[in-house]
Amino acid sequence: xxxxxxxxxxxxxxxxxxxxxxxxxxxxxxxxxxxxxxxxxxxxxxxxxxxxxxxxxxxxxxxxxxxxxxxxxxxxxxxxxxxxxxxxxxxxxxxxxxxxxxxxxxxxxxxxxxxxxxxxxxxxxxxxxxxxxxxxxxxxxxxxxxxxxxxxxxxxxxxxxxxxxxxxxxxxxxxxxxxxxxxxxxxxxxxxxxxxxxxxxxxxxxxxxxxxxxxxxxxxxxxxxxxxxxxxxxxxxxxxxxxxxxxxxxxxxxxxxxxxxxxxxxxxxxxxxxxxxxxxxxxxxxxxxxxxxxxxxxxxxxxxxxxxxxxxxxxxxxxxxxxxxxxxxxxxxxxxxxxxxxxxxxxxxxxxxxxxxxxxxxxxxxxxxxxxxxxxxxxxxxxxxxxxxxxxxxxxxxxxxxx
Amino acid sequence: xxxxxxxxxxxxxxxxxxxxxxxxxxxxxxxxxxxxxxxxxxxxxxxxxxxxxxxxxxxxxxxxxxxxxxxxxxxxxxxxxxxxxxxxxxxxxxxxxxxxxxxxxxxxxxxxxxxxxxxxxxxxxxxxxxxxxxxxxxxxxxxxxxxxxxxxxxxxxxxxxxxxxxxxxxxxxxxxxxxxxxxxxxxxxxxxxxxxxxxxxxxxxxxxxxxxxxxxxxxxxxxxxxxxxxxxxxxxxxxxx
Numbered sequence: 356x357x358x359x360x361x362x363x364x365x366x367x368x369x370x371x372x373x374x375x376x377x378x379x380x381x382x383x384x385x386x387x388x389x390x391x392x393x394x395x396x397x398x399x400x401x402x403x404x405x406x407x408x409x410x411x412x413x414x415x416x417x418x419x420x421x422x423x424x425x426x427x428x429x430x431x432x433x434x435x436x437x438x439x440x441x442x443x444x445x446x447x448x449x450x451x452x453x454x455x456x457x458x459x460x461x462x463x464x465x466x467x468x469x470x471x472x473x474x475x476x477x478x479x480x481x482x483x484x485x486x487x488x489x490x491x492x493x494x495x496x497x498x499x500x501x502x503x504x505x506x507x508x509x510x511x512x513x514x515x516x517x518x519x520x521x522x523x524x525x526x527x528x529x530x531x532x533x534x535x536x537x538x539x540x541x542x543x544x545x546x547x548x549x550x551x552x553x554x555x556x557x558x559x560x561x562x563x564x565x566x567x568x569x570x571x572x573x574x575x576x577x578x579x580x581x582x583x584x585x586x587x588x589x590x591x592x593x594x595x596x597x598x599x600x601x602x603x604x605x606x607x608x609x610x611x612x613x614x615x616x617x618x619x620x621x622x623x624x625x626x627x628x629x630x631x632x633x634x635x636x637x638x639x640x641x642x643x644x645x646x647x648x649x650x651x652x653x654x655x656x657x658x659x660x661x662x663x664x665x666x667x668x669x670x671x672x673x674x675x676x677x678x679x680x681x682x683x684x685x686x687x688x689x690x691x692x693x694x695x696x697x698x699x700x701x702x703x704x705x706x707x708x709x710x711x712x713x714x715x716x717x718x719x720x721x722x723x724x725x726x727x728x729x730x731x732x733x734x735x736x737x738x739x740x741x742x743x744x745x746x747x748x749x750x751x752x753x754x755x756x757x758x
Numbered sequence: 759x760x761x762x763x764x765x766x767x768x769x770x771x772x773x774x775x776x777x778x779x780x781x782x783x784x785x786x787x788x789x790x791x792x793x794x795x796x797x798x799x800x801x802x803x804x805x806x807x808x809x810x811x812x813x814x815x816x817x818x819x820x821x822x823x824x825x826x827x828x829x830x831x832x833x834x835x836x837x838x839x840x841x842x843x844x845x846x847x848x849x850x851x852x853x854x855x856x857x858x859x860x861x862x863x864x865x866x867x868x869x870x871x872x873x874x875x876x877x878x879x880x881x882x883x884x885x886x887x888x889x890x891x892x893x894x895x896x897x898x899x900x901x902x903x904x905x906x907x908x909x910x911x912x913x914x915x916x917x918x919x920x921x922x923x924x925x926x927x928x929x930x931x932x933x934x935x936x937x938x939x940x941x942x943x944x945x946x947x948x949x950x951x952x953x954x955x956x957x958x959x960x961x962x963x964x965x966x967x968x969x970x971x972x973x974x975x976x977x978x979x980x981x982x983x984x985x986x987x988x989x990x991x992x993x994x995x996x997x998x999x
Contacts, residue, residue, distance in 0.1 A: 666852010
């Protein structure tokens with residue numbers, strides 16, 4: 356029985372191919388947008404989570420309030436703050452970083468990028484490496500005694516920054532001072548990081564005439580300590596040191612999890628807005644189906660009369676038309692889901708080309724696909740209710756007379 | 759044997775009792791049927807004849823219970839149709855009456871076989887049963903080799919034969935044919951009339967033929983003459999063929 360209620364509407368859909376395709380478009384665009392957005396969103400969320408969890412849950416970032424990683428803040432952190440943090444119980448290790456945006460000169464060309472000053476002590480260097488997910492692809496790591504030596508971001512191994520790639524052992528002028536290139540970092544995926552230079556903190560202070568300033572401090576809690584608790588203790592100590600009341604802090608402490616959450620919230624909001632827009636397309640698509648179905652009911656008035664003369668109940672006529680509109684929805688859903696996944700996969704490919712593999716990985720969520728198809732079928736059916744009802748209510752005699 | 763069988767079936771299958779049908783065009787009321795009384799008995803071949811404008815089509819809609827009267831009663835196999843819901847009436851109609859129309863009225867998207875099975879779908883007949891029955895019927899009307907053709911691929915006469923097969927698929931007691939030869943050449947028309955006559959004599963179907971063509975009266979046992987919405991004469995011809 357069910358087969359007939361699909362077969363008959365299906366043949367009607369095939370009869371008007373052009374119109375059927377046009378009817379599908381609205382639904383298909385909406386579903387494609389929703390599927391690709393959700394799939395990409397999930398992929399991005401996973402990617403962000405992975406990035407942050409690879410930092411390790413035991414890391415804490417202490418930043419001056421306002422600005423981003425100390426840039427744009429009026430009050431920076433100091434060496435003294437670092438000592439306070441290092442002394443705080445539960446803190447295994449802490450290290451400070453300084454950062455500035457400065458001039459890079461090489462091959463008679465000028466570029467601007469970030470210069471980071473980091474400690475050359477092996478433990479502190481390792482903490483920075485961990486927390487920033489740095490990896491070395493060429494050369495060697497900085498060590499005690501290095502001064503005007505620099506590591507360069509991945510983009511320097513390509514020829515687009517200075518028309519030719521920077522070679523190991525070359526000289527590069529950073530903020531008007533010559534540095535020897537001792538290594539290159541692996542690709543991180545964000546241009547500011549991939550175009551940066553990393554130099555010893557001593558060299559940084561000399562270069563920029565700073566002495567006691569740090570843009571941010573990375574702390575690692577001891578094994579078995581709750582990082583959140585350690586964070587609270589650091590906050591208390593620093594507040595005492597700065598002579599501030601609770602709530603007046605001129606610094607903030609964040610854990611990777613908090614970062615991930617903050618990013619997640621932003622991502623969710625963006626997704627909700629975009630899916631809302633896709634929803635409008637679905638609404639328009641639904642109206643398109645309704646329009647097509649009303650036209651079909653009018654065109655097939657006579658056929659409705661025939662069906663009724665042959666003994667079709669009102670509910671049976673209604674079912675035939677509802678299935679037809681549902682098939683429009685489902686068809687749009689199938690094409691939309693396919694295109695949506697295709698689009699998400701293409702985006703993944705673009706990420707692989709731009710950033711390298713393993714950053715964004717798209718997984719096909721069959722529950723999502725199934726749900727989407729059901730949803731699109733339901734949209735089709737809902738759009739068809741009013742036309743199908745009007746079809747079912749037609750008087751057989753008038754319908755048979757209709758030319 | 760046959761007389762015996764007829765005697766058994768001599769019950770009234772359709773009864774029109776003082777049936778009025780009035781159409782309203784704005785404020786003007788137009789009485790198309792004016793108190794029609796007709797009994798159609800099981801196994802009869804009845805021709806309802808009248809010139810155009812006599813109310814023939816309206817009469818056929820009433821006899822085929824496609825429409826309800828403005829006044830009066832119609833009984834289909836003893837059931838007052840005004841007591842049935844629209845859907846229940848449709849079901850009863852589908853089971854009891856097979857329609858053959860002047861315009862054939864096949865569904866253009868469906869094949870001959872699918873068109874023939876259509877009425878069985880609404881009666882929830884199992885698929886194997888209806889496919890077998892529809893194929894047999896199409897073979898019977900001489901279209902066994904064309905069951906997968908669409909109506910547009912068939913001639914007028916062939917389409918009308920598909921329609922006859924469709925009318926028979928639920929094995930109804932009554933076949934109601936509305937000008938079945940009106941759109942056919944004389945050869946195809948004769949073929950179609952021959953089939954209806956055979957259904958009457960061999961299968962004991964009640965045949966109701968609505969027409970303006972006086973030549974077709976020769977097939978009938980009972981002729982109902984309609985004029986200006988009234989039955990002017992009911993003529994019993996006896997068992998002619």
